[in-house]
Amino acid sequence: GAVVSQHPSWVICKSGTSVKIECRSLDFQATTMFWYRQFPKQSLMLMATSNEGSKATYEQGVEKDKFLINHASLTLSTLTVTSAHPEDSSFYICSSDRVNEQFFGPGTRLTVL
Amino acid sequence: QKEVEQDPGPLSVPEGAIVSLNCTYSNSAFQYFMWYRQYSRKGPELLMYTYSSGNKEDGRFTAQVDKSSKYISLFIRDSQPSDSATYLCAMSGADSWGKLQFGAGTQVVVTP
Numbered sequence: 001g002a003v004v005s006q007h008p009s010w011v012i013c014k015s016g017t018s019v020k021i022e023c024r025s026l027d028f029q030a031t032t033m034f035w036y037r038q039f040p041k042q043s044l045m046l047m048a049t050s051n052e053g054s055k056a057t058y059e060q061g062v063e064k065d066k067f068l069i070n071h072a073s074l075t076l077s078t079l080t081v082t083s084a085h086p087e088d089s090s091f092y093i094c095s096s097d098r099v100n101e102q103f104f105g106p107g108t109r110l111t112v113l
Numbered sequence: 114q115k116e117v118e119q120d121p122g123p124l125s126v127p128e129g130a131i132v133s134l135n136c137t138y139s140n141s142a143f144q145y146f147m148w149y150r151q152y153s154r155k156g157p158e159l160l161m162y163t164y165s166s167g168n169k170e171d172g173r174f175t176a177q178v179d180k181s182s183k184y185i186s187l188f189i190r191d192s193q194p195s196d197s198a199t200y201l202c203a204m205s206g207a208d209s210w211g212k213l214q215f216g217a218g219t220q221v222v223v224t225p
Contacts, residue, residue: 006156034211041121043201043215044157093156097211100164102147102203104156 003027004096006105013084014113021079021108023050023094029074030096035067038091038107050077050094084112116140119202119216128225132189136202136216139183143204143214146178148187151199151218160200161187192223 003026013019023033031052036044048058048069056069068080081088093107119136126132134148145164149157161176163169163185169176177186185204189196202216 004156032211034213043119043217044203044213045215046212049212091154095211095213100145100210101159101162102211102213103159104149106156107154109154 004094004103004105006092006094006108008108009106010109010111012111012113015085016083018080018082019084019110021081021092021094021110023077023079023096023105025075025096025098028096028098030077030098031074033071033077033094033096034102035069035077035079036093036095036104038093044093047079050079052077081110084110086112088112115217116214117202117204117216120219121217123220123222125222125224126192128192128194128223130192130223132187132192132196132221132223134187134189134200134202134219134221136185136204137183138185138204138214140204140206140214141180141183142206142208144207145205145210146176146185147203147213148174148176149201149203151201153199157201189221192221194223194225197221197223 007022033050035047050071052071058064071077095104148161151157166180173190175188199218201218203213
């Protein structure tokens with residue numbers, strides 16, 4: 001099946017710093033990728049849609065200046081959490097679709113101290 | 114009211130039993146229905162994908178969609194301890210493909 005990877009798998013950072021998370025499609029080209037966030041014991045919530053070569057579209061309530069998304073190539077989307085705070089600690093997961101099926105990356109666990 | 118409702122469980126069954134999971138939804142525009150399995154601290158893994166109403170079978174898994182009742186189900190036959198995980202239903206509309214609405218997830222425990 002299709003493979004979506006993420007890096008890093010786990011990151012700890014200090015409050016106020018920025019963290020970049022990469023999402024790669026390994027065996028297919030992805031013009032669109034999606035970023036989700038999952039808090040402990042909760043389901044996945046869509047944050048934004050990342051579009052190759054254009055601006056991302058954000059879901060209601062998600063701060064676009066805080067969660068910067070860049071989709072510079074057909075295989076890579078990045079999510080940068082700027083000026084991270086402890087409440088941003090969460091599990092961030094990207095996904096992309098191939099032949100009408102959504103495949104998810106393994107997720108990145110962010111802990112902000 | 115959430116768009117997708119799913120009982121969080123936990124649901125405990127003995128090995129070999131049938132696991133029955135379900136979700137209800139309120140948005141009649143949903144056309145694509147999926148079931149994912151998620152192990153702790155891992156990304157969701159696609160199990161079943163169904164377009165519109167009907168049944169789909171794949172090995173030990175059977176997915177059912179009843180759009181008239183806005184109700185979807187997943188059945189796991191001959192359950193194994195390795196099936197212990199959280200099962201998430203997800204769905205999207207034809208004009209919002211990829212922007213999935215997830216259920217809360219049901220934690221399943223299969224005991225040996």
